[in-house]
Amino acid sequence: MELSNINNVQNLLKKSGLSLKKSLGQNFLIDGTVCPAMANAACDADTGVLEIGPGIGVLTRELSKKSKKVVAIEIDERLKQILSETLNECNNVKVIYGDCMKLDLNKIIKDNFGDCRKIAVCANLPYYITSPIIMMLLESRLPIDSITVMVQKEAAERLCADVGTREAGVVTVAVSYYAQKEILFGVDRSSFLPAPNVDSSVIQLKILKNPPVSVKDEEWFFKVAKACFAQRRKTLVNTVSNSLGISKDYIKAALSEMNLSETIRGEQLTLKELANLSDILLKKQNV
Ligand code: SAM
Numbered sequence: 592m593e594l595s596n597i598n599n600v601q602n603l604l605k606k607s608g609l610s611l612k613k614s615l616g617q618n619f620l621i622d623g624t625v626c627p628a629m630a631n632a633a634c635d636a637d638t639g640v641l642e643i644g645p646g647i648g649v650l651t652r653e654l655s656k657k658s659k660k661v662v663a664i665e666i667d668e669r670l671k672q673i674l675s676e677t678l679n680e681c682n683n684v685k686v687i688y689g690d691c692m693k694l695d696l697n698k699i700i701k702d703n704f705g706d707c708r709k710i711a712v713c714a715n716l717p718y719y720i721t722s723p724i725i726m727m728l729l730e731s732r733l734p735i736d737s738i739t740v741m742v743q744k745e746a747a748e749r750l751c752a753d754v755g756t757r758e759a760g761v762v763t764v765a766v767s768y769y770a771q772k773e774i775l776f777g778v779d780r781s782s783f784l785p786a787p788n789v790d791s792s793v794i795q796l797k798i799l800k801n802p803p804v805s806v807k808d809e810e811w812f813f814k815v816a817k818a819c820f821a822q823r824r825k826t827l828v829n830t831v832s833n834s835l836g837i838s839k840d841y842i843k844a845a846l847s848e849m850n851l852s853e854t855i856r857g858e859q860l861t862l863k864e865l866a867n868l869s870d871i872l873l874k875k876q877n878v
C-alpha cells in the first residue's frame with residue numbers, strides 16, 4: 592500500500608478509529624517525492640538510522656529500503672496497530688514506543704547500531720518540540736554522523752542562520768558549534784495531512800569532529816550564549832548581567848577587551864566573539 596497516498600492514509604486512520612493529535616505535531620506526509628529524497632540524503636546501506644516520530648511509517652519504509660537498519664521512536668502508542676501492519680515487511684526496522692526526550696538514546700544506539708559504519712538521525716519532526724529535540728541531539732553528544740530533518744521553514748532559517756545575524760537564536764549557536772548546516776529543499780504545506788499553516792524545509796546537519804571555535808568550558812559557553820539571547824531587546828551587558836548575575840562593569844570590561852561597543856546586543860556577536868566572551872567572563876568569574 593502506498594503510504595503517501597491521501598486516500599490510503601485516511602482509510603488507515605479511519606479503520607483504526609484514530610484521530611490525529613495536533614498536540615503531538617501529527618501532520619503526516621502525503622507527497623510521494625519527499626520521503627525518498629530525505630532517505631537518499633540521510634543514509635546509505637552502511638547506515639543505522641534513528642527516526643523520531645514514524646507516524647504511520649511513510650518515511651520509515653523509505654529509510655528501511657536505503658539503510659542497514661532503522662530504529663523508530665514513536666510517542667503515540669495508538670499507532671501500534673497501524674505500524675505493525677505498514678511495516679510488517681520491513682525486517683530491518685524496530686519501533687520503540689516512548690518519548691524521544693526521555694529515552695536513553697545513547698543506549699538505544701549502542702544496543703542497535705553496533706554493526707553500522709555510520710549513524711544518522713532522520714525525521715519529519717513534530718514541530719512543537721523541534722528546537723528542544725535538536726538541542727538534545729546535539730548537546731548529548733550522541734555518536735551520530737548527521738541529522739536530516741524536516742522542520743518549519745522559519746525554524747530551518749533560524750537553525751541554519753549565521754551566528755551574529757538577526758535570524759540567529761541560541762539553537763543557531765549550538766548548530767554552528769556542533770555541525771555543518773545546510774537547507775536541502777523546501778516542502779509545501781499541501782504535502783501534509785492535515786495541512787499545517789506553514790511551509791517546511793528539510794535541513795541537514797553534519798556533525799563536526801571538532802567545533803569551529805575552542806572554548807575553555809563548554810557548559811559555561813552555552814550558559815553565556817543562552818544569557819546573550821535571553822532578552823533580545825536589551826543590550827548584552829544588561830541581559831548577561833541579569834541572567835548570570837555578573838556585574839555590569841565586568842561585562843563592559845570584557846567587551847572593551849574585545850574591542851566591542853558597550854551597547855552591542857547579544858545577537859550581534861559572531862560565534863568566535865561569543866567564544867571569546869565566555870572565556871573572558873570565565874576568567875573574571877574565577878578571580
Ligand atoms: N514520520 C511521519 C510522517 O512524516 O508522516 C509522521 C511525522 S509527524 C510530523 C511527527 C510524529 O512524531 C508523530 O507521529 C508524533 O506522534 C510523533 N511524536 C511527537 N512527539 C514525540 C516525541 N516526544 N517522541 C517521539 N515521537 C513523537
